[in-house]
Amino acid sequence: MSAPAATETLVRLTGVTKVYRMGDVEVQALRGVSLAIAQGGLTAIMGASGSGKSTLMNIVGCLDRPSAGRYELAGRDISGLSRAALAELRNRTLGFVFQSFNLLARTSAIENVELPLLYAGVPGRERRRRAVAALGRVGLADRLRHHPAQLSGGQQQRVALARALVMEPRLILADEPTGNLDSTTSAEVMALLQQLGDGGITVVLVTHESDIAAYAERVIVMRDGCVQSDHAQQPLRAPEPAAAAPAMLAPTTAVERPALAAPTGAAR
């Protein structure tokens, strides 16, 4: 999976609006958002609460459909798709990372990671193999049988990341992924996300913390349902975490990938 040409557009929104009805009141969550996100790299969506950033992310994540406007994911218009078709799209093309991890409680790390494979109909042995590989990529090869309650916050978020990765998606959506983590583990998770972006997966990060947005190479700021600003920046490089060997993040298919990450890898 070599990085596709940076010019290829993965996400394209054209005049997307979203209106919620809350009783008699109509809430305009999005008021005509148009933007395009290319394949690969880390993009941050920022904004205060109520700015529409979460709604935008829900639409981009195919969890919700726009009220008006057009959303194309990988060249495919999704506005008319059924719930089942959206579910399949989420399964095969998207990965989610949430602020509260959203792992299934009392379910081991590997089973959490196997979940998307289960719904994709991947047979048992293959499922196991891929889940182990994904957990290996986030440095949790030795925590397969641990339940979320037995893992630290950072480890839980890495399990969630493995779950998002396991289907080899083209787009990973991270909603405040560091919101429940301390700064050290935050940096670790950001390093992982950055490396995924470098590896050709589009990572869209929703955050209200500017020091987290600093890791992104593009920052979109939302305000009152509109894009207030959209600019590229020199991303802050996350320090290499000692615990998780970064080379593990290399996609399993590309063993000799050029060292975008520091070549400390192959340690294990």
Next chain:
Amino acid sequence: MSLFQVFRVALRALVRNKLRSFLTTLGIIIGVGAVIAMVAIGEGAKARVQEAFASVGSNMLIVLPGATTQGGAMGGFGSLPTVTWEDLEAIQSELPSVRWAAPSLRSAGQLQSDEQNWSTQINGTTPEYFELRGWKIARGSGLSSSDVEAGTKVVVLGQTVVEKLYGNNADPLGQLVRIKSMLFQVIGVLEKKGQSPVGQDFDDAVFIPVSTYRSKIQGGLGNYIAGVVFVGAASAADVTRAQSEVTALLRERHRIQPGADDDFSIRNLTEMAGAMQQGTNTLTALLASIAAVSLLVGGIGIMNIMLVSVTERTREIGVRMAVGARPGHILAQFLVEALTLALLGGLIGVGLGLLTAARLASAFGWPMLVRPEIIALAVGFSALVGVGFGLYPAHKASRLDPITALRYE
């Protein structure tokens, strides 16, 4: 996602809340158990009735002299003897559907052995009587035609009489007993027959040749039979035909005008057995339907707990949807969960029901009868209950909005 996987996920969710799952299935367990036990009781009672009627005699009619309706006052059957010995002869010889016909004349009387005395029922009859009733001789010999022709003073004893006169396991063959101060020789002992459907002890009786009975015990009616006539049809299928043939024959012989009442009456034991069986069938159906109501209540319990479970696991549903579970997956998961609960309850219920049925059977002393189709029906019905009552919660879960579900606290 294979069915096996769906099942595994459902099972894990149930195991996670063991006590709750068990309490939920309790309704189904009790329901299915009750259905099985109740039906077994009904079947046992039915078998008991059948057995009782079989002991009276199968394919049997009883011809009673006397009119069923004759103005206001009637002395009851037998008070007006209308059936003659020639009638009996004709029934025996002329009707193809009749295999045996035997008179039964009886009265109460006292028997005396050397040591003891016992009041019992004295029957005068012919050898056909025992064939007809399927009543075998346990020891010695039965009445023979030559006994009947010669009017010998011989007697065949029922088991109860033997016990009362001679004690248990005594061998009274060859002994002399006194009936109305006449000496009779015991030539045989009958097999134990048990009780009639109304609780009369069949074994508390003795049998002597009908000719002897007429000449020594109770004579005086000349041509008329001072008792009843037992008629045995050639086969079970012939019973109804025998009844109409006997009726037609007797009406003709008694010269009864068309439209006039019979001066005799015929009891069809097969019909009575049928009516009785219908009664027990109704009882069984009643018991089973009451039990089925508790199954329904069990189903509501499942629905209730599934609704709680869906609410509780809203976030889990959201996560599953986010990673690609289609509405159908969620529906299947909760449906299979409800189904598993119901089926598990059904299976435990079957075990419990069988146990109860066995206990009851041994307590009442009747055979334990559990038809496999009843088990299949009970389990099938509980599965249906599971699917039926699981459908709404499962549908509710599958229609959840993933965003709302993910944000649910």
